[in-house]
Amino acid sequence: MRIVLAPDSFKGSIDASAAAEALAAGWRSVRPGDETVLRPMADGGEGTLAAVLRAHPAAVRHDVPGCTGPDGRPVTGQYALLPDGTAYLELAVASGLPLLGGHLAPLTATTRGTGESVAAALDRGARRLVLALGGSASTDGGTGLLAALGLRLLDDRGRRLPDGGGWLAGLVAVDRSALRPPPPGGVLLLTDVTAPLLGPAGAAAVYGPQKGAGTQDVARLEAGLAALARVLGGDPERPGAGAAGGTGFGLAAAWGADSASGAAAVADLLGLDGELARADLVVTGEGRFDATSLLGKAVGEVLARAARAGTRAAVVAGESADPTVQTLASLAGSGRAARAEPARWLASAGAELARRAGR
Structure with missing residues (x-):
């Protein structure tokens, strides 16, 4: 599989580049033969x-x-x-x-x-x-x-x-x-x-x-x-x-x-559309995923482009009320624990997504 990792920063916790690297490390720990492409995102602010x-x-x-x-x-x-x-x-x-x-x-x-x-x-x-x-x-x-x-x-x-x-x-x-x-x-x-x-x-x-x-x-x-x-x-x-x-x-x-x-300008800068066209899955994420995430934010931009490309997408967030979203809080036991060690729990999230992909 070819996996594109395009998270935003998890504000106040970990920047987008480190988040992408942690997700990739977790994914590769389960599926070392897959290709992981890192495209950390931003929406016109940090990153x-x-x-x-x-x-x-x-x-x-x-x-x-x-x-x-x-x-x-x-x-x-x-x-x-x-x-x-x-x-x-x-x-x-x-x-x-x-x-x-x-x-x-x-x-x-x-x-x-x-x-x-x-x-x-x-x-x-x-x-x-x-x-x-x-x-x-x-x-x-x-x-x-x-x-x-x-x-x-x-x-x-x-x-x-x-x-x-x-x-x-x-x-x-x-x-x-x-x-x-x-x-x-x-x-x-x-x-x-x-x-x-x-x-x-x-x-x-x-x-x-x-x-x-x-x-x-x-x-x-x-x-x-x-x-x-x-x-x-x-x-x-x-x-x-x-x-x-x-x-x-x-x-x-x-x-x-x-x-x-x-978000659109950064996605264009990264050539995200071309990467998504060749990908089997894109993983994006941010600190908190809610309805505002789809309104001009980096995560919403990635999801919209993935939908246009016909590419499957998954979201990882620190916290979210959406049950379809893999949260670091659920893996760590609490939001506070997740924020204390974001790279660790992002790697766990990447590994969990990889296990699901193999089922």
Whole structure:
């Protein structure tokens, strides 16, 4: 048999590459003669750079030391540069929620470090940018990122606003004169979010609380994003405008960025359709499988493509209410035990699937 292993990361537990390797090891322990093809997935967040580097051996990873983290502390940014001049970046590397270490900063967190990473890629000659938007710590509308590229955000006295979405309600003007132009090949944003910028389904209302925003904070952030929309122009109702705390909107309005499904883009990058056409089975998975898994997530993308290819598919998850899904929690005895040793239980899941395949 030819088995394609295409899991997403099991968030907070194990990344997609290590998950695929563990599943493959378990499978081979039962059926050593089968061919296992590893295609770890991502949906526009964690794991996107790893997928790029795996799919393009000629890509070069560059570190960007001294970037501004979401709370102002220095962090190391990163991007992957392909020979054709395309640079891939993950916003979460320099501006992600885990960088706050649990000390959330809903009003002051900034995307500036991602802008500094973008600037470094442009300085190295990047002619096109692909930015994965998952995992943002901020709700600043991408203004920190744009400020790092030269955009000046001004209050009613012509003073620059500090970083953070909590200050944006005082925005009355922007000065674009020093804003770097986008690269000639354009900018593509990868996301699994179709939220608009504003309103009850928008960036502040839906995702602000996940970043530490209370009720009053959400109202303040909403007012700031509304001010940004008035001053910057653009379409706040555009699907994906609310991605990464409104970064989807900011980059579309100021730089003409386009948006695409992160999971679909990664699947195309990996040549997943071709792999599925030659496979007997594809195994995908994630930390928790539920109804949202089929709505723009990596697992749903793999399952949809497998169905189109007529290839059998199986799902492994940390936890799930779906009885057809093999869960690590059931193998380990509890979700907590599974999260403590994810590689071990993913290998067990791979072995169990292989035993079923031989029946």
